[in-house]
Amino acid sequence: MKANGLTPFNYLMHCLEQLANKEVGLELLLPWQVNIS
Numbered sequence: 001m002k003a004n005g006l007t008p009f010n011y012l013m014h015c016l017e018q019l020a021n022k023e024v025g026l027e028l029l030l031p032w033q034v035n036i037s
Contacts, residue, residue: 004031011036 014036018024027033 004034006031006034006036 011031011034014034015029018029
């Protein structure tokens with residue numbers, strides 16, 4: 001199932017990577033803000 005055009009696993013991995021690498025505003029990690037390419 002894809003929500004907002006994102007695969008849930010890929011979305012979660014992207015969020016965890018962003019949170020581990022730098023301080024990111026949580027608003028930028030909302031599903032409709034994320035662009036995984």
